[in-house]
Amino acid sequence: MKRRIILILIVFIAVFGLFGILTILSARTAIATTQKAVGAFKLQDLNATKAYLRDATKEFKTTKKFIFVFSPLRIIPLFGWYVADIQRGVDGAIYGLEGASTLAEAITPYADVLGLEGEGTFLGGTAQERLAKAIETLSKVTPQIDEVGKSLGQARNRIDQIQPWRYPDILPGKPGTKIRTARNTIDQLESFIVDTKPLLLVLPEIMGATSEKKYLVLFQNDKELRPTGGFITAYAIFRVNNGLIASEGSQDIYELDNTLLKKIPAPEPIVKYLPNVSTLNLRDSNLSPDYYASMQQFEELYNATQAKKEIDGIVALDTEFVLAMMKVLGPIDAYGAKFTTDEVEACACPQIIYELEKFADEPVAYEKGARKDIIGVLMQQMMDKAFNAPKSSWPNLLGTTITALREKHLLLYFKRANLQEAAEKINFAGRLNQYDGDYFLINETNFAGAKSNLYVQEKVKQTVKKGKDNNLEKKLTIEYKYPRKMDNCSLERQGGLCLAGIYRDWIRVYVPKGSKITKTDGLEFTETEDLTKTVFEGFFELRPEGSLKFEIEYTVPLKVDNQYKLLIQKQGGIKGHTYEIEAFGKKQKAFPLDTDKELIFRL
Numbered sequence: 001m002k003r004r005i006i007l008i009l010i011v012f013i014a015v016f017g018l019f020g021i022l023t024i025l026s027a028r029t030a031i032a033t034t035q036k037a038v039g040a041f042k043l044q045d046l047n048a049t050k051a052y053l054r055d056a057t058k059e060f061k062t063t064k065k066f067i068f069v070f071s072p073l074r075i076i077p078l079f080g081w082y083v084a085d086i087q088r089g090v091d092g093a094i095y096g097l098e099g100a101s102t103l104a105e106a107i108t109p110y111a112d113v114l115g116l117e118g119e120g121t122f123l124g125g126t127a128q129e130r131l132a133k134a135i136e137t138l139s140k141v142t143p144q145i146d147e148v149g150k151s152l153g154q155a156r157n158r159i160d161q162i163q164p165w166r167y168p169d170i171l172p173g174k175p176g177t178k179i180r181t182a183r184n185t186i187d188q189l190e191s192f193i194v195d196t197k198p199l200l201l202v203l204p205e206i207m208g209a210t211s212e213k214k215y216l217v218l219f220q221n222d223k224e225l226r227p228t229g230g231f232i233t234a235y236a237i238f239r240v241n242n243g244l245i246a247s248e249g250s251q252d253i254y255e256l257d258n259t260l261l262k263k264i265p266a267p268e269p270i271v272k273y274l275p276n277v278s279t280l281n282l283r284d285s286n287l288s289p290d291y292y293a294s295m296q297q298f299e300e301l302y303n304a305t306q307a308k309k310e311i312d313g314i315v316a317l318d319t320e321f322v323l324a325m326m327k328v329l330g331p332i333d334a335y336g337a338k339f340t341t342d343e344v345e346a347c348a349c350p351q352i353i354y355e356l357e358k359f360a361d362e363p364v365a366y367e368k369g370a371r372k373d374i375i376g377v378l379m380q381q382m383m384d385k386a387f388n389a390p391k392s393s394w395p396n397l398l399g400t401t402i403t404a405l406r407e408k409h410l411l412l413y414f415k416r417a418n419l420q421e422a423a424e425k426i427n428f429a430g431r432l433n434q435y436d437g438d439y440f441l442i443n444e445t446n447f448a449g450a451k452s453n454l455y456v457q458e459k460v461k462q463t464v465k466k467g468k469d470n471n472l473e474k475k476l477t478i479e480y481k482y483p484r485k486m487d488n489c490s491l492e493r494q495g496g497l498c499l500a501g502i503y504r505d506w507i508r509v510y511v512p513k514g515s516k517i518t519k520t521d522g523l524e525f526t527e528t529e530d531l532t533k534t535v536f537e538g539f540f541e542l543r544p545e546g547s548l549k550f551e552i553e554y555t556v557p558l559k560v561d562n563q564y565k566l567l568i569q570k571q572g573g574i575k576g577h578t579y580e581i582e583a584f585g586k587k588q589k590a591f592p593l594d595t596d597k598e599l600i601f602r603l
Contacts, residue, residue: 011263034097044395057097064090085162093157096186098504103193106144110134115394124361127387132243135207138200145197151189159183183518198422206313208240213312213366216302217250219375220286221360222318222409222573223451223499224354227443228286228294228430229408229572230318233360236376237309245383250376251307257281259306273447273506273539280583288442289510290531291316291430292420295413296437303463313414316430316575319353321409322378326352328396329385332481334377346497348484349454357451357497406595408572427596430572432531433512437565438464438472438558439533441510444571450501455484457540459575460593464564464583471516472556472564476509479549484543509536510569514557522550564601568593 037052112120220230234268236250489498
């Protein structure tokens with residue numbers, strides 16, 4: 001009897017051992033094939049990507065069959081968790097690969113337009129004509145987008161069941177962190193895919209497939225920060241007809257302000273912080289941190305100018321968008337000069353930014369009159385160069401544009417409700433969001449005229465703990481450094497740029513409605529309300545080569561139980577501000593706030 005039991009155990013161990021070995025080998029093969037698919041896509045080879053995705057899916061399905069043998073072990077306490085997690089992980093991989101395959105098939109007809117090597121449908125004609133034809137058919141892609149969303153939803157469901165706490169980071173490779181990263185990535189990817197659908201449906205209309213569209217393009221100088229991303233320096237008009245884009249010219253914003261037919265009294269912040277300005281101009285109209293609200297104000301003023309044209313929307317861009325596009329396209333020729341991304345010693349910044357700042361700032365000695373349409377000319381030249389660029393650079397151009405939209409260096413506003421709703425759905429419209437947890441936004445306005453935001457560095461730290469009545473108690477610390485010598489910023493100067501001048505900053509901190517300040521240090525703040533939020537408002541000055549630090553302690557009327565959620569929204573135009581978050585004793589690694597960011601702390 002004992003021998004029989006021992007024999008059964010030996011057979012049992014041998015079988016499970018064999019299947020364990022086969023499972024490991026199969027999983028390694030599947031993972032390697034998946035990595036090959038990623039590599040092929042990076043090389044822009046769509047056909048090879050699809051083939052590797054198919055192979056990887058088959059290999060993971062084979063792995064799943066081997067793992068199924070271990071299912072009875074799921075009833076074993078503790079050990080069963082890990083068996084179940086392996087099965088969930090493999091299932092998640094299969095669903096994810098199936099979603100990727102569906103997406104690859106959906107974009108196959110657009111391979112040529114997207115700059116991918118594959119059997120594209122839209123061949124022949126100019127690049128812009130091929131793009132226009134492709135945009136017309138985008139509605140055909142939406143059924144596949146739905147399928148991709150369903151597959152990613154299934155993958156998310158499986159991965160979310162894997163608890164990171166079962167895999168402490170003291171183990172090699174920090175598995176807990178990798179699991180959390182995988183969960184966040186899948187969640188964000190699923191949301192992006194699902195939210196993209198409304199925009200794809202209306203993109204043909206945006207690009208003039210049904211009728212010609214006209215868009216007003218604003219240049220916001222992010223080096224002179226304003227609430228939606230920068231001081232409005234210039235504007236251009238572009239018309240779009242069946243995907244074909246052409247400029248109708250551009251001008252300095254002061255020229256447009258000079259055609260205003262009515263005077264509107266300036267709001268309190270303008271009167272208070274901009275001496276000798278008593279009326280509201282277009283250049284100062286973007287005072288709301290909500291891009292939609294600011295553009296409605298801008299449009300009201302624009303309609304009262306002699307130069308007004310019927311427009312379908314307003315697109316805002318800043319120097320970072322121009323710089324990012326030029327890093328892909330290379331130098332651009334305009335006005336007999338070459339604009340580049342090469343570093344200029346005079347400003348410790350790229351030459352294109354230096355030239356744009358010269359246009360915005362330098363006294364009359366600079367021939368601004370000859371270049372009053374510099375923004376429109378640069379945009380047209382950039383588009384012409386993009387459409388004539390080799391196909392291999394198109395994915396980078398598309399990626400650069402999407403990144404600029406996500407990071408709010410490019411903002412969209414449409415007059416038609418369905419177009420605006422689609423832009424808001426994917427967070428390309430610069431709106432202040434409603435949120436079912438804690439909320440935080442720092443919005444700053446440079447009222448100095450100097451381009452101080454080219455140099456000012458900012459670091460933000462928040463600590464969160466449970467307070468009385470189960471509400472939140474928070475401490476906010478903001479530090480500024482200005483590591484640059486002061487420029488000559490006098491109005492009488494004969495030349496040179498006023499980049500590093502005194503930084504005069506109107507700061508507003510948006511938090512959940514009902515929040516209350518309990519203590520401040522370093523700067524006085526007042527409590528106001530705006531856009532359904534409580535706002536802590538203050539004003540300070542910072543000189544070049546100086547530094548500043550201040551703190552706010554406040555309460556938030558929010559109760560938390562199993563988890564704490566925080567949405568941090570990013571102001572348009574800012575770049576590289578560092579954030580540190582500590583909630584209930586748990587620290588989030590310091591990160592640059594490049595996009596809106598949601599943090600979830602499980603308690």
